[in-house]
Amino acid sequence: MNSVLLSVDDLRRGTGWGQYRIRSMLKLPYPLPFDQAPTGPHGGTKARLYRLDDVLVRCRLKPSFTSKQEAALLRLAQQKLNET
Amino acid sequence: MTDIQTYIDAENDRQGRIERVSATMPSSQAQRLAEIKQYAEVALARVYGGRIAPELVQRMTDGLILDASVLCSIGGGVDEMPQSEDGWDAFAKGLVASEPLAQRCVEFNDAKLKEALRQDELSNLSPQQRISMARNDSLDAYVEEKIQQRLEDRLDR
Numbered sequence: 001m002n003s004v005l006l007s008v009d010d011l012r013r014g015t016g017w018g019q020y021r022i023r024s025m026l027k028l029p030y031p032l033p034f035d036q037a038p039t040g041p042h043g044g045t046k047a048r049l050y051r052l053d054d055v056l057v058r059c060r061l062k063p064s065f066t067s068k069q070e071a072a073l074l075r076l077a078q079q080k081l082n083e084t
Numbered sequence: 085m086t087d088i089q090t091y092i093d094a095e096n097d098r099q100g101r102i103e104r105v106s107a108t109m110p111s112s113q114a115q116r117l118a119e120i121k122q123y124a125e126v127a128l129a130r131v132y133g134g135r136i137a138p139e140l141v142q143r144m145t146d147g148l149i150l151d152a153s154v155l156c157s158i159g160g161g162v163d164e165m166p167q168s169e170d171g172w173d174a175f176a177k178g179l180v181a182s183e184p185l186a187q188r189c190v191e192f193n194d195a196k197l198k199e200a201l202r203q204d205e206l207s208n209l210s211p212q213q214r215i216s217m218a219r220n221d222s223l224d225a226y227v228e229e230k231i232q233q234r235l236e237d238r239l240d241r
Contacts, residue, residue, distance in 0.1 A: 002151050002152045002153045070159055077155070078153075
Protein backbone atom coordinates (compact mmCIF):
# COMPACT_ATOMS: atom_id res chain seq x y z
CA MET A 1 0.00 0.00 0.00
CA ASN A 2 1.52 3.30 -1.11
CA SER A 3 1.22 6.17 1.30
CA VAL A 4 2.31 9.78 1.09
CA LEU A 5 2.97 12.08 4.00
CA LEU A 6 2.57 15.81 3.48
CA SER A 7 3.98 18.63 5.55
CA VAL A 8 2.27 21.98 6.19
CA ASP A 9 4.63 23.47 3.62
CA ASP A 10 3.47 20.94 1.00
CA LEU A 11 -0.13 21.79 1.80
CA ARG A 12 0.58 25.49 1.38
CA ARG A 13 2.09 24.84 -2.02
CA GLY A 14 -0.69 22.43 -3.03
CA THR A 15 -3.69 24.48 -1.97
CA GLY A 16 -2.31 28.00 -2.12
CA TRP A 17 -3.73 28.69 1.33
CA GLY A 18 -1.87 30.48 4.11
CA GLN A 19 -0.33 28.63 7.02
CA TYR A 20 -2.95 29.80 9.57
CA ARG A 21 -5.85 28.46 7.52
CA ILE A 22 -3.98 25.17 7.05
CA ARG A 23 -3.07 24.88 10.71
CA SER A 24 -6.66 25.49 11.82
CA MET A 25 -7.89 23.00 9.22
CA LEU A 26 -5.52 20.37 10.59
CA LYS A 27 -6.43 21.05 14.22
CA LEU A 28 -10.22 21.48 14.07
CA PRO A 29 -12.59 19.86 15.01
CA TYR A 30 -9.88 17.56 16.43
CA PRO A 31 -6.14 17.42 15.69
CA LEU A 32 -5.23 14.98 12.93
CA PRO A 33 -2.66 12.31 13.78
CA PHE A 34 0.79 13.04 12.35
CA ASP A 35 4.28 11.61 12.03
CA GLN A 36 7.38 13.69 12.62
CA ALA A 37 10.10 14.13 10.06
CA PRO A 38 13.64 13.44 11.28
CA THR A 39 15.62 16.54 12.18
CA GLY A 40 18.37 17.76 9.89
CA PRO A 41 22.08 17.97 10.72
CA HIS A 42 21.60 21.33 12.47
CA GLY A 43 18.60 20.30 14.54
CA GLY A 44 15.51 22.51 14.45
CA THR A 45 11.80 21.82 14.66
CA LYS A 46 10.61 18.50 13.40
CA ALA A 47 8.12 19.00 10.58
CA ARG A 48 4.70 17.40 11.11
CA LEU A 49 3.73 15.01 8.37
CA TYR A 50 0.07 14.24 7.67
CA ARG A 51 -1.45 11.39 5.69
CA LEU A 52 -2.84 12.31 2.26
CA ASP A 53 -6.25 10.73 2.85
CA ASP A 54 -6.73 12.52 6.20
CA VAL A 55 -5.78 15.85 4.67
CA LEU A 56 -8.00 15.34 1.63
CA VAL A 57 -11.05 14.73 3.81
CA ARG A 58 -10.39 17.90 5.83
CA CYS A 59 -9.83 19.95 2.68
CA ARG A 60 -13.00 18.67 1.01
CA LEU A 61 -15.01 19.72 4.04
CA LYS A 62 -13.95 23.34 3.43
CA PRO A 63 -16.46 25.04 1.11
CA SER A 64 -13.71 27.14 -0.47
CA PHE A 65 -11.71 24.07 -1.55
CA THR A 66 -12.07 23.79 -5.32
CA SER A 67 -11.51 20.86 -7.66
CA LYS A 68 -8.52 22.73 -9.15
CA GLN A 69 -6.89 22.95 -5.72
CA GLU A 70 -7.60 19.27 -5.20
CA ALA A 71 -6.00 18.34 -8.51
CA ALA A 72 -2.94 20.50 -7.67
CA LEU A 73 -2.62 18.90 -4.24
CA LEU A 74 -2.88 15.41 -5.70
CA ARG A 75 -0.32 16.21 -8.40
CA LEU A 76 2.07 17.39 -5.70
CA ALA A 77 1.41 14.18 -3.74
CA GLN A 78 2.09 12.17 -6.88
CA GLN A 79 5.42 13.94 -7.35
CA LYS A 80 6.37 13.06 -3.79
CA LEU A 81 5.25 9.49 -4.35
CA ASN A 82 7.40 9.23 -7.46
CA GLU A 83 10.39 10.69 -5.60
CA THR A 84 10.27 8.00 -2.89
CA MET B 85 -4.30 -8.95 25.00
CA THR B 86 -2.63 -5.71 24.05
CA ASP B 87 -1.86 -7.07 20.61
CA ILE B 88 -5.49 -7.93 19.96
CA GLN B 89 -6.61 -4.50 21.13
CA THR B 90 -3.98 -2.82 18.95
CA TYR B 91 -5.17 -4.86 15.99
CA ILE B 92 -8.80 -3.93 16.67
CA ASP B 93 -7.90 -0.24 17.00
CA ALA B 94 -5.92 -0.31 13.75
CA GLU B 95 -8.82 -2.02 11.99
CA ASN B 96 -11.34 0.52 13.31
CA ASP B 97 -9.02 3.32 12.26
CA ARG B 98 -8.77 1.87 8.75
CA GLN B 99 -12.54 1.46 8.44
CA GLY B 100 -13.06 5.01 9.69
CA ARG B 101 -10.62 6.38 7.12
CA ILE B 102 -12.28 4.42 4.30
CA GLU B 103 -15.71 5.71 5.29
CA ARG B 104 -14.52 9.32 5.64
CA VAL B 105 -12.74 9.37 2.28
CA SER B 106 -15.62 7.69 0.45
CA ALA B 107 -18.18 10.04 2.06
CA THR B 108 -16.35 13.14 0.83
CA MET B 109 -15.31 11.80 -2.59
CA PRO B 110 -16.79 13.56 -5.64
CA SER B 111 -18.97 11.34 -7.85
CA SER B 112 -16.62 11.52 -10.87
CA GLN B 113 -13.75 10.20 -8.74
CA ALA B 114 -16.00 7.53 -7.20
CA GLN B 115 -16.85 6.31 -10.69
CA ARG B 116 -13.18 6.06 -11.64
CA LEU B 117 -12.43 4.30 -8.35
CA ALA B 118 -15.16 1.73 -9.08
CA GLU B 119 -13.48 1.00 -12.44
CA ILE B 120 -10.09 0.57 -10.75
CA LYS B 121 -11.63 -1.78 -8.18
CA GLN B 122 -13.12 -3.85 -10.97
CA TYR B 123 -9.77 -4.08 -12.81
CA ALA B 124 -8.05 -5.05 -9.55
CA GLU B 125 -10.63 -7.76 -8.82
CA VAL B 126 -10.21 -9.23 -12.30
CA ALA B 127 -6.41 -9.14 -11.96
CA LEU B 128 -6.58 -10.84 -8.55
CA ALA B 129 -8.81 -13.56 -10.01
CA ARG B 130 -6.45 -13.97 -12.99
CA VAL B 131 -3.29 -14.25 -10.88
CA TYR B 132 -4.54 -16.13 -7.83
CA GLY B 133 -7.73 -17.85 -9.02
CA GLY B 134 -9.69 -19.20 -6.09
CA ARG B 135 -6.74 -19.13 -3.72
CA ILE B 136 -7.87 -15.91 -2.01
CA ALA B 137 -11.12 -15.81 -0.05
CA PRO B 138 -13.75 -13.44 -1.52
CA GLU B 139 -13.88 -11.52 1.78
CA LEU B 140 -10.18 -10.75 1.48
CA VAL B 141 -10.57 -9.64 -2.13
CA GLN B 142 -13.33 -7.31 -0.94
CA ARG B 143 -11.10 -6.03 1.86
CA MET B 144 -8.20 -5.34 -0.50
CA THR B 145 -10.33 -3.56 -3.09
CA ASP B 146 -12.02 -1.49 -0.35
CA GLY B 147 -8.57 -0.49 0.89
CA LEU B 148 -7.64 0.91 -2.53
CA ILE B 149 -9.38 4.15 -1.57
CA LEU B 150 -6.57 4.80 0.94
CA ASP B 151 -3.78 4.05 -1.54
CA ALA B 152 -1.98 7.29 -2.42
CA SER B 153 -1.26 6.26 -6.02
CA VAL B 154 -4.94 5.45 -6.58
CA LEU B 155 -6.07 8.73 -5.01
CA CYS B 156 -3.59 10.67 -7.14
CA SER B 157 -4.63 8.83 -10.30
CA ILE B 158 -8.35 9.42 -9.88
CA GLY B 159 -8.10 13.07 -8.89
CA GLY B 160 -4.72 14.42 -9.93
CA GLY B 161 -5.13 14.39 -13.70
CA VAL B 162 -2.15 12.06 -14.29
CA ASP B 163 -3.31 8.48 -14.67
CA GLU B 164 -0.59 6.23 -13.29
CA MET B 165 -2.69 3.10 -13.08
CA PRO B 166 -1.42 0.13 -15.13
CA GLN B 167 -2.47 0.14 -18.79
CA SER B 168 -1.69 -3.46 -19.67
CA GLU B 169 -2.68 -6.90 -18.43
CA ASP B 170 0.84 -7.53 -17.09
CA GLY B 171 0.76 -4.22 -15.25
CA TRP B 172 -2.50 -5.13 -13.55
CA ASP B 173 -1.11 -8.55 -12.65
CA ALA B 174 1.87 -6.86 -10.98
CA PHE B 175 -0.55 -4.49 -9.23
CA ALA B 176 -2.53 -7.50 -7.92
CA LYS B 177 0.69 -9.11 -6.65
CA GLY B 178 1.58 -5.87 -4.89
CA LEU B 179 -1.86 -5.78 -3.28
CA VAL B 180 -1.45 -9.30 -1.91
CA ALA B 181 2.11 -8.55 -0.76
CA SER B 182 0.80 -5.64 1.31
CA GLU B 183 -1.97 -7.70 2.92
CA PRO B 184 -0.69 -10.33 5.39
CA LEU B 185 -4.06 -12.08 5.62
CA ALA B 186 -4.18 -12.60 1.86
CA GLN B 187 -0.60 -13.91 1.87
CA ARG B 188 -1.53 -16.45 4.53
CA CYS B 189 -4.62 -17.46 2.61
CA VAL B 190 -2.56 -18.08 -0.55
CA GLU B 191 0.09 -20.00 1.38
CA PHE B 192 -2.54 -22.13 3.10
CA ASN B 193 -4.25 -22.97 -0.18
CA ASP B 194 -0.89 -23.79 -1.80
CA ALA B 195 0.01 -26.08 1.09
CA LYS B 196 -3.40 -27.77 0.87
CA LEU B 197 -2.99 -28.29 -2.87
CA LYS B 198 0.53 -29.67 -2.46
CA GLU B 199 -0.67 -32.11 0.19
CA ALA B 200 -3.51 -33.29 -2.08
CA LEU B 201 -1.04 -33.77 -4.97
CA ARG B 202 1.34 -35.60 -2.65
CA GLN B 203 -1.37 -38.02 -1.53
CA ASP B 204 -2.40 -38.53 -5.15
CA GLU B 205 1.18 -39.31 -6.25
CA LEU B 206 1.67 -41.70 -3.34
CA SER B 207 -1.53 -43.54 -4.17
CA ASN B 208 -0.35 -43.89 -7.80
CA LEU B 209 2.68 -45.89 -6.64
CA SER B 210 2.28 -49.57 -5.88
CA PRO B 211 3.02 -50.62 -2.26
CA GLN B 212 6.17 -52.50 -3.38
CA GLN B 213 7.51 -49.45 -5.23
CA ARG B 214 6.71 -47.24 -2.28
CA ILE B 215 8.52 -49.55 0.17
CA SER B 216 11.57 -50.01 -2.05
CA MET B 217 11.85 -46.27 -2.70
CA ALA B 218 11.43 -45.51 0.98
CA ARG B 219 14.25 -47.97 1.74
CA ASN B 220 16.44 -46.29 -0.90
CA ASP B 221 15.52 -42.95 0.65
CA SER B 222 14.41 -41.66 -2.76
CA LEU B 223 10.65 -41.55 -2.15
CA ASP B 224 10.47 -37.94 -0.91
CA ALA B 225 12.65 -36.62 -3.74
CA TYR B 226 10.58 -38.51 -6.32
CA VAL B 227 7.26 -37.25 -4.94
CA GLU B 228 8.56 -33.66 -4.67
CA GLU B 229 9.66 -33.76 -8.29
CA LYS B 230 6.27 -35.08 -9.40
CA ILE B 231 4.48 -32.37 -7.38
CA GLN B 232 6.61 -29.63 -8.98
CA GLN B 233 5.88 -31.07 -12.42
CA ARG B 234 2.14 -31.10 -11.80
CA LEU B 235 2.20 -27.58 -10.38
CA GLU B 236 4.00 -26.35 -13.48
CA ASP B 237 1.53 -28.19 -15.72
CA ARG B 238 -1.29 -26.39 -13.92
CA LEU B 239 0.38 -23.02 -14.50
CA ASP B 240 0.99 -23.72 -18.20
CA ARG B 241 -2.66 -24.49 -18.81
